[in-house]
Amino acid sequence: MRKRVAIEVHPERCTGCLICQLCCSLVHYKTFNPSTARILVRLAGEPEIGFTDDCDECGTCARFCVYGALEVKEVRC
Amino acid sequence: MGKLGGYAGNILYVDLSKGEVEGLPLDLELAKNYIGGLGASVKLGYDLIKPGIDPLSPENVIVIGVGPLVGTIAPGSSRVYAVTKLPANRAIGWAGAGGCSFGCMLKNAGYDHVVIRGRSPKPVYLKIFDDDVEICYAEGLWGKGVERTTEELWRRYGRPTGVIAIGQAGENLVNFSMAFVDKTSTLGRGGLGAVMGSKNLKAIVAKGTKGVGFSDAKFVRLCNELFERIKRYPRLREWQELGLLVSLPLLPRELYLEKLKKARISCVSCPIGDKDVIEIREGRFKGLTKFTSSAVNTAMPTLYGLSYDEAIKCIAILDDYGMDMFEFFAVIEAVNRLYDEGAIAREVLESKIEYSYESLVEWAERIAYRRGLGDVLAEGLTGLVKRFGERAIARATPAVKGLAAYVGPKGPVLWNRFGTMEFGQLVSPRGPHVASSGSPTYFAVRPLQDFATHLKRMGVPDDAVKRILPRPRDWSRGLQSGLVPPDEEVGLNVGRLTRYSEDWFMVLASLGVCARAQINRFYSAKLAAELFSALTGIEMDERELMRCGERAWNLLRAANAREGFSRKDDEPPESWFSEPTFVDYSKGVVRITKEIVDMLLDEYYEERGWSRNGVPTREKLLELGLRRVAEDLERLGIEV
Numbered sequence: 001m002r003k004r005v006a007i008e009v010h011p012e013r014c015t016g017c018l019i020c021q022l023c024c025s026l027v028h029y030k031t032f033n034p035s036t037a038r039i040l041v042r043l044a045g046e047p048e049i050g051f052t053d054d055c056d057e058c059g060t061c062a063r064f065c066v067y068g069a070l071e072v073k074e075v076r077c
Numbered sequence: 078m079g080k081l082g083g084y085a086g087n088i089l090y091v092d093l094s095k096g097e098v099e100g101l102p103l104d105l106e107l108a109k110n111y112i113g114g115l116g117a118s119v120k121l122g123y124d125l126i127k128p129g130i131d132p133l134s135p136e137n138v139i140v141i142g143v144g145p146l147v148g149t150i151a152p153g154s155s156r157v158y159a160v161t162k163l164p165a166n167r168a169i170g171w172a173g174a175g176g177c178s179f180g181c182m183l184k185n186a187g188y189d190h191v192v193i194r195g196r197s198p199k200p201v202y203l204k205i206f207d208d209d210v211e212i213c214y215a216e217g218l219w220g221k222g223v224e225r226t227t228e229e230l231w232r233r234y235g236r237p238t239g240v241i242a243i244g245q246a247g248e249n250l251v252n253f254s255m256a257f258v259d260k261t262s263t264l265g266r267g268g269l270g271a272v273m274g275s276k277n278l279k280a281i282v283a284k285g286t287k288g289v290g291f292s293d294a295k296f297v298r299l300c301n302e303l304f305e306r307i308k309r310y311p312r313l314r315e316w317q318e319l320g321l322l323v324s325l326p327l328l329p330r331e332l333y334l335e336k337l338k339k340a341r342i343s344c345v346s347c348p349i350g351d352k353d354v355i356e357i358r359e360g361r362f363k364g365l366t367k368f369t370s371s372a373v374n375t376a377m378p379t380l381y382g383l384s385y386d387e388a389i390k391c392i393a394i395l396d397d398y399g400m401d402m403f404e405f406f407a408v409i410e411a412v413n414r415l416y417d418e419g420a421i422a423r424e425v426l427e428s429k430i431e432y433s434y435e436s437l438v439e440w441a442e443r444i445a446y447r448r449g450l451g452d453v454l455a456e457g458l459t460g461l462v463k464r465f466g467e468r469a470i471a472r473a474t475p476a477v478k479g480l481a482a483y484v485g486p487k488g489p490v491l492w493n494r495f496g497t498m499e500f501g502q503l504v505s506p507r508g509p510h511v512a513s514s515g516s517p518t519y520f521a522v523r524p525l526q527d528f529a530t531h532l533k534r535m536g537v538p539d540d541a542v543k544r545i546l547p548r549p550r551d552w553s554r555g556l557q558s559g560l561v562p563p564d565e566e567v568g569l570n571v572g573r574l575t576r577y578s579e580d581w582f583m584v585l586a587s588l589g590v591c592a593r594a595q596i597n598r599f600y601s602a603k604l605a606a607e608l609f610s611a612l613t614g615i616e617m618d619e620r621e622l623m624r625c626g627e628r629a630w631n632l633l634r635a636a637n638a639r640e641g642f643s644r645k646d647d648e649p650p651e652s653w654f655s656e657p658t659f660v661d662y663s664k665g666v667v668r669i670t671k672e673i674v675d676m677l678l679d680e681y682y683e684e685r686g687w688s689r690n691g692v693p694t695r696e697k698l699l700e701l702g703l704r705r706v707a708e709d710l711e712r713l714g715i716e717v
Contacts, residue, residue, distance in 0.1 A: 015350035017343035018181070018237065022150045025288065026297065032149050033185065033288030034237065043178075043236045047340075064150070066308060066348040067317065 005059035006073045014047035014069040020061035027060045037061075039070075082292035083145030083612040084108060088121075089188045089210060091203060093276050094135055094195030098210045103189050109615055110702065112622070113189055114144025115158040115171055116587030116629035121192060122160035122169060123632050123706070128639045128713070132164040132268070133250060133275035135196035141183075141241075141281070144589025145613055147176065148184035148289040148345070150300050152307055153596030154589045155180045155344035157241075157258060162640075163267035163507065164275075165252045165404075165457050166479035169636040170507030172265035173586060174258045175352065175370060179239025179283055180589065181345040186285030193276065200248075202230070202280040207287060215279040219248065222397035227260040230282050237345075238284040244399030246445045247274040252457035253404035253480075257396065261342065261352050261368040267480060267508055268457075270399045292614030299608055307348050307599055316595050317341060320351035320371060324594075327376035332385060339366065349595045355389055362390045369396070377402060378437070387434035394438055398445040407474050407481030408454050409440065411461055414473035420465050426450060475650030478508035478642075482650060486659045494522055495659040495669045497575045503647045503674070504575065504681055504691075506637045512592050516578040525568050525663055532574075535581040536602030536619045541684070545574045569663045572677030573684040583626035628701045631685075631693045635706045638715050644682075644691035649674045688717040 021037035029036050038055040042048040049069065062070035080086055087100045111117040118140040130136040139161045146154035155176035163170040183191070186205045193203070197212065200219035204211045218226050223244040230240050239259060246254035247270025254270030255263050265272075273279070291297065307313060315323055320341065322328060328337070336358060343350035353372040357365040367389060369375050378388035395402045413429045415421050430440055443451025453464055459479040462470045475482045482502050486493045501514020516531060525546065532542050546569060584605060585592050602619040610616050617625075649671065653659060659669035667673070682689060686697035694717055698707040710717070 015341050015343040015347075016178075016237075016345075017347050017350060018178070018345045019150055019348070022148075022346065026150065029288070031288035031290050033286065034181070035185065035286040036288065044231065064304060066304070066313070067350065 004057040004076045005062070006076065007057065007059060007062045008071045008073045009049050010069050010071070011047045011049045012069075013067045014041065014049060015067055016041065016043045016047060017067070019064050019066070020070060023060045023064045027058060080290070081105075081108065081145075081613045081615065082290050082296070083149065083609075084113065085184050085187045085189050085287070085289070087188050088190040088192060089205065091191065091193045091212070092195045093193065093197040093201065093212065093278060096197070096212055098212065100188070100210070108145070108613070109617075110625060111629050112144060112584070112587035112609070112625050114142045114147070114156065114587040114589045115160070115173065116583055116625060118142035118158050118160040118190060119171070119629045119633045119636070121190060123636045125192065125194075126162050126169060126636070130162060132162040132167060132272060135194070135276070137162050137272055137275070139191075139193040139269070139272060139276075141191040141193070143176065143180040143184050143189060144587050145189075145609065147180040147589035149291070149296070149612065150304075150346055151588075151590065151608060151612075152300070152303055152599065153344070153347045153349065153591040153593075155346055156586060156589045156591055157183075157264065158586060159256075159265060159269055161265075161269060161272050163269070164250070164271050165267040165459060166508050167640060168267070168478060168507050168642060169633065169640060170267050171586075171633070172256070172267075172269045173512070174262035174264035175344040175347075175591060176589075177239065177259035177261055177342075177344050177352075178237035179241055179258050182237060182239040182285055183283040184285070184289055185287050186283050187287045191281070193278065196275065197277040200277045200279055202282065203278065204234075205281065205283040205285075206234075207285050215277075218279050220245065223257045223260050223399050224397050226280055227257070230280060234282060234284060238282055240280060240282050242280040242399075243270040243273045243278075244397055244445070246398040246400040246455075247271055248279075249445060249447050249455065250274050251398075251400060251444060251447070251455040252460060253401040253408070254399050255401050257399060259368070260396075262344070262370045263396075263401070266401050266404070266510070291612050293611040296608060296611035299604065299611060303599060303604075304348070310599075313348070316349050316351065320349070320353065321373045325373045327373050327379065328385065333372055337372065337385070337389070342368070344591070347591065347596070349593075351593070351595065357386050357389060360386050362386050365390060365393060367393045367396075374402065377406075381406070381432040383432070383434055383437075391434055391437055391441075395441055398441060400441065400445060403483060404457055404481055405441065405444070407476070408444075408457060408461070409437070411458060411470060411473040412454065415461070415465055415469060418469065418472070420469050471651055475652045476509075477502055477648075477650065478646050480508035482509045483511050485650070486653060486657050493657065493659050494662045494665060495571060496522075496662040497571055497578045499659060500571050500674075500677060500681075501575050501578065503649055503678070505579075506633050506642065513582045514575050514578045515582065515592060515594065515597070516574060522662065522665070528569060528574075532577065534601040535577050536623045537577045541573065541577065544684070545570050545577075570677075570680060571662055572680035575681055576684040579630050580623055580626040583630050584622055587626065587629060624701070628703065631697065631701055632703060632706060634687070634691075635693050635698065635703070635710060638692045638710060639713060643716070644678065644689070647678060647691055690716060692717045
């Protein structure tokens with residue numbers, strides 16, 4: 001069973017690289033596909049970041065975010 | 078082709094004259110021999126663009142390509158390339174851009190390439206949404222600038238829809254018009270915008286949901302390791318914060334950070350995020366928000382005396398017209414020199430073009446809409462040559478293959494070391510371009526010991542390393558001819574190095590990886606081969622991968638030989654040899670003379686296995702498996 005994490009979101013740091021979506025789809029569906037990602041990045045205007053209901057808080061998106069827009073804050077069991 | 082990782086596996090063929098679209102499978106041999114992206118686009122262009130055609134005729138073809146790494150998490154792999162015959166100089170050229178979201182979305186829609194032919198009877202845009210591919214009428218878009226066109230398409234289709242769009246300059250066939258990706262990245266110096274305009278093609282939009290697969294989980298592990306290395310890199314934060322301003326400080330840092338920077342933006346998968354959203358917060362242009370491939374570009378007009386806010390607004394206007402800013406300023410400079418020489422009658426131009434904001438913006442408009450003398454300027458330097466003669470233009474501006482040299486020893490920015498970027502402007506088949514011959518010489522003079530590491534990273538063979546980094550006494554030809562003082566250590570053969578820089582660029586461009594130094598530096602030929610093999614399932618070692626790059630570069634050169642290009646077109650601008658001149662790269666002491674450039678050209682051709690006339694030889698073409706190309710050149714009677 002995967003550990004679940006708490007993810008802190010800083011949308012103002014997001015540059016729209018979509019690495020989070022690519023990693024999310026990779027972990028869950030074994031393919032790089034932003035349209036299936038459980039993290040949602042809205043680029044119009046100021047960036048907005050959200051999660052779908054089936055996000056299992058695995059934290060992969062945050063571990064790959066190089067801009068600090070997503071940060072792993074605490075590990076839950 | 079069976080499903081390989083990385084590739085979408087399809088090429089979309091679009092005939093705008095007939096209004097037809099058709100998806101056909103990607104040929105496995107194309108992938109194996111040319112990787113994809115730029116390399117495969119060169120191959121498709123060679124096969125589809127008939128020699129001698131008019132670049133603005135329906136016969137011209139635009140081939141768009143995204144490499145196998147595009148759409149994956151390989152860092153900085155978003156590049157989009159286009160190959161077409163350029164109107165500015167009639168070369169078979171390529172255009173390359175940071176793909177923003179376009180590259181990833183085109184791949185997700187299910188295509189590695191788009192091939193566009195013909196001419197639509199009415200203005201249209203091409204919509205590529207998975208299997209929903211449609212040529213749509215561009216009513217309400219034609220006549221608009223890049224900004225409004227892109228925003229309107231995003232309003233219709235949402236983001237992250239990728240958009241390639243042209244402005245009024247492309248519509249009106251300005252020779253130096255470009256296309257813009259997501260209104261940010263520039264695509265197509267030399268007139269891709271005009272080629273799209275000639276086809277009545279306003280824009281291409283792409284969005285997809287098909288995903289990109291991989292063959293071996295090793296690909297994911299390699300990407301993980303690469304990300305970890307990048308995260309540990311000490312200068313990462315500085316690059317993320319400042320982008321190209323780190324190496325090209327055209328804007329004071331404080332001004333940028335405190336008054337202009339609104340956000341950094343990335344192409345998909347880029348960990349550097351060196352594109353900018355600039356916002357002017359006070360003064361005359363308060364409220365202007367501008368997407369740009371670099372804040373450095375928006376500051377460029379300050380070199381002509383404009384204030385920062387005027388400069389940014391001026392570039393915003395040029396970008397919105399879809400006009401190449403470098404060529405715009407080169408054309409203005411050339412006109413002013415012609416005026417000084419009395420070559421332009423006073424009744425044609427009353428006075429010199431002023432470098433004021435108002436004047437430049439007025440001329441941009443005249444050019445974009447081809448009003449008055451703007452109609453002549455819209456033809457670019459080649460147009461000025463036709464009107465005023467070759468000698469006059471040669472005196473007026475440093476140009477190569479009909480396009481202004483990016484960098485020279487007399488430019489507003491001091492850039493006088495003769496490295497591969499400077500030399501590469503001469504030999505690039507498409508005309509002056511610096512990224513394709515980049516190496517550690519990018520923007521900064523690097524110590525020679527860095528080159529040994531760099532050459533190894535690019536997979537340069539040991540015997541070539543010895544030729545590129547000779548001991549001083551090995552610089553025999555130069556010493557014998559008295560061109561290089563025997564007591565000075567030059568130590569770096571820029572001509573020979575350029576060959577490998579270009580091959581490495583072609584490999585990155587074919588994979589889809591950004592060639593900017595900040596990304597390029599984390600890749601090696603060995604790693605690239607491992608990533609390619611694990612991703613696609615096509616086993617390839619670093620030697621064979623570099624061979625693919627070399628093959629594509631030779632094919633591009635052959636495509637241009639077919640158009641009549643040869644050594645005569647690689648000649649340096651004569652103004653480079655009057656004071657102040659370039660000086661040698663490593664020591665900065667030897668003046669670069671015409672004789673030295675000729676020697677470097679000889680050595681570059683020799684390292685490439687080309688003739689002294691700068692044409693790929695039959696032997697080289699056969700060695701690369703390009704027998705049919707050798708036969709094409711022979712049949713056309715191309716003088717090798």
